[in-house]
Amino acid sequence: MKENLPSGTAQRVAMRRAAHQLLDDPKVFDDPVALRIIDKESASALQADPHQFEATPLSPYLRAFVAARSRYAEDELALGVRRGVRQYVILGAGLDTFAYRNPYPEGVLRVFEVDHPATQTWKRARLEEMGIALPSDVTFAPVDFETQTLEEGLRSTGCDPDKCTFFSWLGVTEYLTTEVVMATLRFIASAPVQSGVVFDYMISPSLLTPAQRSRFDALAQRVASAGEPWQAFFDPELLTRDLRAMGFGYVEDKGPEEINVRYFKNRKDGLRVGSLSHIMNAQV
Numbered sequence: 001m002k003e004n005l006p007s008g009t010a011q012r013v014a015m016r017r018a019a020h021q022l023l024d025d026p027k028v029f030d031d032p033v034a035l036r037i038i039d040k041e042s043a044s045a046l047q048a049d050p051h052q053f054e055a056t057p058l059s060p061y062l063r064a065f066v067a068a069r070s071r072y073a074e075d076e077l078a079l080g081v082r083r084g085v086r087q088y089v090i091l092g093a094g095l096d097t098f099a100y101r102n103p104y105p106e107g108v109l110r111v112f113e114v115d116h117p118a119t120q121t122w123k124r125a126r127l128e129e130m131g132i133a134l135p136s137d138v139t140f141a142p143v144d145f146e147t148q149t150l151e152e153g154l155r156s157t158g159c160d161p162d163k164c165t166f167f168s169w170l171g172v173t174e175y176l177t178t179e180v181v182m183a184t185l186r187f188i189a190s191a192p193v194q195s196g197v198v199f200d201y202m203i204s205p206s207l208l209t210p211a212q213r214s215r216f217d218a219l220a221q222r223v224a225s226a227g228e229p230w231q232a233f234f235d236p237e238l239l240t241r242d243l244r245a246m247g248f249g250y251v252e253d254k255g256p257e258e259i260n261v262r263y264f265k266n267r268k269d270g271l272r273v274g275s276l277s278h279i280m281n282a283q284v
Ligand SMILES: C[S@@+](CC[C@H](N)C(=O)[O-])C[C@H]1O[C@@H](n2cnc3c(N)ncnc32)[C@H](O)[C@@H]1O
Pocket: 001, 006, 007, 009, 010, 013, 014, 091, 092, 093, 094, 095, 096, 114, 115, 116, 117, 119, 143, 144, 145, 146, 169, 170, 171, 172, 175, 176
């Protein structure tokens, strides 16, 4: 990330979630706050022409993936709450809106938003500007993953390490170093049994076909020139093995075929996810 500046990619993925609310029927991820959390100007522009930010042929695939990963994380969170999860830690929260539409009765699920300090300050100003009330059960933890561990960042927030906790980490791992990603996952693996994490990650470029590789290169160039270069990529088989070795008892990797069957089957508009990223679900 550019020093002391909020993440530009956080705004861009929030725009995709907002566009999904307007463009796609049926919606894969229903987010009634998605249009309110983007700034007023962008929201009016998007409402006037929902296609205007869909600049390239890759845009629908990216929009589909952003919608699917949030849907999958919240589906898994719901299963987690049934088995006793009482804390939800959103890592690299960006403009995620879960905390502002938390469907669980008060007192059931505490939410912790962890993000880079610059992005979090910007988000809090955005919430105020848009008149989105802060629920009493949300806590903010400013953490720069590259200089501070998640354990340190959560220490003074009231997040109880002995409670069953669900973590989501969406659209973030690729912006960090592999060492930071693995250290963070090792910390999550030390959470109480029935805790879990859902995160998405980029496939190692060496595993891509030439066509996939050219799409990867185009996107990589775009994020690098915006000051947020991709750094970490994974081989699904090796990552699954490493997560098991960390102590996760249940590890499920979801590639594009499974995601498309689960969330995009029988659509008339052909919306579906592309093949550069996977979603990982790991439970302690
Ligand atoms: C693409 S956005 C995703 C935001 C959100 N998870 C979503 O899906 O809308 C990437 C997020 O990663 C966060 N991030 C990137 N590098 C970080 C770091 N070193 N420490 C903490 N957060 C970081 C950014 O602040 C931003 O919120």
